[in-house]
Amino acid sequence: MGIVVQKYGGSSVADAEGVKRVAQRIVDAKRAGHDVVVVVSAMGDTTDELIDLAEQVSPLPPPRELDMLLTAGERISMALLAMAVGNLGHEARSFTGSQAGVITDSRHGKAKIIDVTPGRIEAALTQGAIAIVAGFQGVSQDSKDITTLGRGGSDTTAVALAAALRADVCEIYTDVDGVFTADPRIVPTARRRERISYEEMLEMAACGAKVLHLRCVEYARRYDLPIHVRSSFSKMPGTWIADPEAGSEDMEQAIIAGVAHDRSEAKITVVGVPDKVGEAARIFEALADAQINLDMIVQNVSAAATNRTDISFTLPRADGQTAMAALARIKDEVGYDSLLYDDQIGKVSLIGAGMRSHPGVTATFFSALASAAVNIEMISTSEIRISVIVDETQVNDAVTAAHAAFDLEAEQVEAVVYGGTGR
Ligand code: ADP
Ligand code: ASP
Ligand code: MG
Secondary structure (H helix, E strand, C coil): CEEEEEEEEEHHHHHHHHHHHHHHHHHHHHHHHEEEEEEEEECCCCCHHHHHHHHHHHCCCCHHHHHHHHHHHHHHHHHHHHHHHHHCCCCCCEEEECCCCEEEECCCCCCEEEECCCHHHHHHHHCCCCCECCCCEEECCCCEEECCCCCCHHHHHHHHHHHHCCCCEEEEEEEEEECCCCCCCCCCCCCEEEEEEHHHHHHHCCCCCCCCCHHHHHHHHHHHHEEEEEEECCCCEEEEEEECCCHHHCCCCCCCCCEEEEEEEEEEEEEECCCCCCCHHHHHHHHHCCCCCCCEEEEEEECCCCEEEEEEEEEHHHHHHHHHHHHHCHHHHHHHCEEEEECCEEEEECCCCHHHCCCHHHHHHHHHHHHCCCCEEEEEEECCCCEEEHHHHHHHHHHHHHHHHHHCCCCCCCCCCCCCCCC
């Protein structure tokens, strides 16, 4: 039998009991005859706790040192897991990302994997051992410094390793039974999807469904590698992320794949921008130079009396202060009036490939939000997605209303959330 790559998230290894439970599952896969490679995240909320600690000693921790600190979380869980597997009578060897050959660029906190050279993993497998790899981390090709891949990045480590090892499948074990039509923490009646296409899963992940890291889905699609999302707490069948097989039932797709939400963005408004050629370009150049990824952008029609306009955009909250500083530096050059910053917002997105051929989806979505008294601040669309920005306090109402409007409810069983704090 071939190589299986299994990834276990933080809530699956939150304490010693969890580590032992996961070790048993790993040993079961080994006994079934597979070569097993495991990728593991930091225990429970360790990564958040380490970030809190760093912020207590320095308001803006240097990115190189923050990465060094955070990768310690995964080192703890990988070594404990290897011990627990050893205790069940099988040899397991743990490896840091660097030892496992995860080579990245040098952008601390959001490094991209540029190569995977898993020689030591292959050697361990050849010798009959189980390889346990620290997720979320790598080593920079240029600086040789330790890097991290961004929050939730262990999923991407797992898929990148699975692709490099030519595994048949990458299994992602988490604290819910698969990918649902909405976050089961908000909508308990959400339905588990048996399958979902790469295209729809990419949109769901990009819109904040943190059950999978966005880049892991991009990677899997590029290598045509199926991902199997399952709970580490149950034996339920989970969800397959793969392209629909030609002629299969799921060629007849549901119109809507699901509703996603995201509370990690903030909104900046540049007030009173003179309405002349080149002003928007100057603003967005300054943000690009500061390495900020923007999401939605809206420019209002300029008021005839003043010939000035407002430009609003959303961006990751974590980049809010950097963006405000970059814009403040060009205030005189651009001649805008002021800047507004709002991080009490949330994004709610409706995703489905069936939108392409079904008119009326937008109308149903907006009337569902109106009936739930949700006020829409910004709108953006793609071929298979509609997203709105709402007040953060209205995110749950908006998700619930949209989910109900498209009949996505499961028929009987309520979705189970087995662990995690939802942090
Ligand atoms: P892990 O620690 O295993 O990486 P995460 O917390 O990163 O787990 O991801 C799992 C969580 O993703 C679930 O507990 C759930 O709250 C959340 N989630 C958001 N959207 C969805 C969705 N559509 N389907 C399933 N889970 C979702
Ligand atoms: N431990 C990291 C995080 O909390 C990586 C991961 O869990 O995937 O973001
Ligand atoms: Mg995760």
